[in-house]
Amino acid sequence: MEQNQDQVLIRWLKQMSMYQMKLAKLKIELDVENSKRRKTYRFKNKPPVIKKGKKLVKGERTTI
Numbered sequence: 001m002e003q004n005q006d007q008v009l010i011r012w013l014k015q016m017s018m019y020q021m022k023l024a025k026l027k028i029e030l031d032v033e034n035s036k037r038r039k040t041y042r043f044k045n046k047p048p049v050i051k052k053g054k055k056l057v058k059g060e061r062t063t064i
Helices: 002-041
Strands: none
Touching: none
16 A cells, blocks of 8 residues: 555656646746847837946846
8 A cells, every 4th residue: 555655646746747847848938938029119219217326137127
C-alpha cells in the first residue's frame, strides 16, 4: 500500500511540474507579446519628460 501511494505521489508531482513548465512558457510568451505591443505606442505623440534627479530604470515608464 505504501509503495503504491509513493508512485501516485511521484506521478502527481511529475504532472504538476509539467503544468508549471507549461505555465512558465506561456507567461514568457505573453511577456514577449506585451513588450512588442508596448513598444509601438509607448511614446507615440508625447516625448518623454524626464524629471531632474530621477534616473530612469530600464523598462520603467517615464512620467509624462
